[in-house]
Amino acid sequence: MKNLSTFLLFWLVLSLVTFFPARSLSPSLNDDVLGLIVFRADVEDPSQKLSSWNEDDDTPCNWIGVKCNPRSNRVTELNLNGLSLSGRIGRGILQLKFLRKLSLARNNLSGSISPNLAKLESLRIVDLSENSLSGFVPDDFFKQCGPLRSISLASNRFSGNIPLSLGSCATLAAVNLSWNQFSGTLPGGIWGLSGLRSLDLSANLLEGEIPKGIEALNNLRSINLSKNKFTGQVPDGFGSCLLLRSIDFSMNLLSGSVPHTMQKLSLCSYLNLRMNSFVGEVPGWIGELKRLETLDFSVNNFSGQVPESIGNLKLLKVLNFSANGLTGSLPASMGNNVNLLALDFSQNSMGGELPGWIFKTGLSQVSLSENKLGAKLSNPSLASPGTSLQKIQLLDLSHNSFSGEITNGIGALSSLQFLNLSRNSLIGPIPGTVGELKALNVLDLSYNQLNGSIPMEVGGAFSLKELRLNANILGGKIPTSIGPALLLTTLILSQNNLSGPIPTEIGKLNNLQNVDLSFNKLAGTLPKQLANLPHLLSFNISHNNLQGELPTGGFFNTISPTAVSGNPSLCGSAVNKSCPAVIPKPIVLNPNSSDSISGVLPTTVGHKRITLSISALIAIGAAAVIVVGVIAITVLNLRVRSSTSRPAVAFALSARDEYSGSPTTDANSGKLVMFSGEPDFSTGAHALFTKDCELGVVGLEQCIEQFCKMGALWQSRNSRIGWKLSFVERQVQYHFRDSEKLGSLAPNKRYSLQYKVEQCPYRWLGEPKLGDFGLARLLPMLDRYVLSSKIQSALGYMAPEFACRTVKINEKCDVYGFGVLVLEVVSGRRPVEYMEDDVVVLCDMVRGALEEGRVEECVDERLQGKFPVEEAIPMMKLGLICTSQVPSNRPDMGEVVNILELIRCPSEGQEDMV
Secondary structure, eight states: OHHHHHHHHHHHHHHHHHHHHHHHTHHHHHHHHHHHHHHHHTEEOTTOTTTTOOTTOSOOTTSTTEEEOTTTOOEEEEEOTTSOOEEEOOGGGGGOTTOOEEEOOSSEEEEOOOTTGGGOTTOOEEEOOSSEEEEEOOTTTTTTOTTOOEEEOOSSEEEEEOOGGGGGOTTOOEEEOOSSEEEEEOOGGGGGOTTOOEEEOOSSEEEEEOOSOGGGOTTOOEEEOOSSEEEEOOOGGGGGOTTOOEEEOOSSEEEEOOOGGGGGOTTOOEEEOOSSEEEEEOOGGGGGOTTOSEEEOOSSEEEEEOOGGGGGOTTOOEEEOOSSEEESOOOGGGGGOTTOOEEEOOSSOOOSOOOGGGGTTTOSEEEOOSSOOOSBSOOGGGTOTTSOGGGOOEEEOOSSOOEEEOOGGGGGOTTOOEEEOOSSEEEEOOOGGGGGOTTOOEEEOOSSEEOSBOOGGGGGOTTOOEEEOOSSOOBSBOOGGGTTOTTOOEEEOOSSOOEEOOOGGGGGOTTOOEEEOOSSEEEEOOOGGGGGOTTOOEEEOOSSEEEEEOOOSGGGGSOOGGGTTTOTEEEBGGGTBOOOSSSSOOOBOOTTOOSSOOOBOOOSSSOOOOOOOHHHHHHHHHHHHHHHHHHHHHHHHHHHHTTTSOOOEEEEEOOOOOOOSSSOOOTTOOEEEEEEEOOOOTTOOOOBSSTTOOOOSTTHHHHHHHHHTTOOGGGOTTOOOEEEEEOBTTBOOOBOOOOSOSTTSSTTOOOEEEEESTTOSSOOOEEEEEOOTTSGGGOGGGHHHHHTTOOOOOTTOSOGGGGOTTSOOOTHHHHHHHHHHHHHHHHOOOSEEEOSSOEEEHHHHHHHHHHTTOGGGGSOGGGTTSSOHHHHHHHHHHHHHHTOSSGGGSOOHHHHHHHHHHHSOGGGOOOOOO
């Protein structure tokens, strides 16, 4: 029993001994777990990328972004790049005593940097770039940096001076503080980092001169001080950094010449001095830097010629000498730069011809714009089969003095994406081979002397985004084949001789943003599809011959008036001109037709037939029944209220004569003049049709009945008519009287009219109209005449704007009716004539005859020999002017009276118009 107790006690002790030592190793692992859990608590993880971090785990070595030493299981690397983390870097990181690499780049971490971070004894690499960290870097940050070899704080918001302690961190090999807001001068102690291999301080606010002493950096491979405000000259000591491979001093205020000691940098492959104030000639020793692949001296003040030694740079890929004062020609030795891909000598004063080697070296980008290069552009090399034309993607020869025609060989540049030949002296047509450039994005041939038409093949360049052909002598029409260029954003065709309409295909280019078609001879109406372009920013069609209504909606609701000026026939709000509701002609109906209701909208001088289907006739008939019912109810209501309300006043005017110009001659038909609204005739209204007929309001029906017996007004061709409508003391007077002349059209006859609307001393309270179909039915007092077809509405006298609610109705409507009357008197024809199946509108017929030069045929045959021909044509033209579809184009009646005075022959003597 005693042995059993001893055994059990031994087993218990052994278990405790084996158990507790195992647990004694865990605290070190728990420190790493604890530190990382605390770090995670300080950040936000919207993508849940750190969800695998579990505080119950014994080791974090299997967590995302965590690496451990396989022997000690201690965390040595924390890499959380690009996980969209936000928040701040907390003190949990300081628990990772064996951390060698910390990389938190490409997140959205904010706050300041802890000064204790560099005290981690094992930390060698720190990358906190591309975050939102801010504040000052503590001055003592680098004093206890231990074995730190690389630090990157790039692309944050750090400010203040670069810490002086940076020079005390002797182990540093790479420092990247670029794209921050560091200011002040560059501390000279930085050159004490003997192990420094890479230094990037670009894109800050550093200023002052570059300190001397850089020659101590024997291991320096790359230095980037670009995008700062450094001044002064480049120290000669740079020539002692023999291992330098990349030098970027671009976009500073450096001056002086390039130090000659830099010719020792035989390993240098990248040299960028762009956008400084360097002067002098391009050094001839540049050809000794045979490892150069990129050489950029652009935007400086270099002068003189390009040295021949540049041809020794066999590895050169990018050469940029743009925006300097270089002269001379491109050296022929550059044909040896067989690896050259990009060449830019733009904005210099170089002359000579375009060298042939440009098209033989395999260049992909060539920019020689804004120089003095000349000769003909049709270089033989451009068409020779052995060239490397297929590699050229950008060709910019603009702002030079090239002449001649564009060769068809341009189509061989199959990879071309950008072609700019603008502002030269090129002539001839645009070759159709441009349509073979399937990859072309930009084509700029503006400001030349190109002629001919825009080739139809241009639509074959379906990748085209910008097309600029302005300021040439191009004619013809805009090709409809432009439709396939669906990527087009800019279309500039201004200052040419283009004619014809704007093709509707342009309205289908949904990516269009800028369109300029100004200063051409374009005609016709604007496609309505233009209003549907969703990205349109500018649209200029000024100074053309376009007509009709501007599109409405989208960009055109706010288009500038200057963008549409110089088109007299355009209408719309942008040009402050109202559009007629029915642009061709008013709708006319044949009252003599025995068929169902039919209508014709004439669009030409010729005749047009409209055939309606049975279903359409049934629908129209049903609608007519409804309309008749509504009218009947309206008539009954008007009759009931006639005792308490003022009736509408209508006058039926007719005259007596024979007429045979139309198949239908109803002697009892007259014209209805209607005054809607509530005119005030309380003081009396007079209608003097005959010497013994004086009309008041009460006797209206009797006087109209008497007047209708006189015959139709349109049948009194050349009769003795005098019509005076005056708004004086609220009276209306009509009278017929003998006179001596009919506008001097026939001897001893006279027709005169004075329509004093503008001089009216009292504002007319009604709205006078020359009635069209259906208006007479609204007058109860005229029912018996309507039912017996003795009164017909004044067909063809109503101005088109009566059908448009958006157009202001004014006295121009009456001018329209008078113009129809003038044409009616001279031609002896009705305003609207009905043939068997056709309808002829008098205004259209006369206008067409005038355009064809046969207006004399429109004059009534029975007036031949009785009037001077010199008066007939002006009278016809006056009638057409008065019947213009655009109200603002019609003259005032006072102007009409003056024109009638001037039309009279000199031998007839001058008589006043009444």
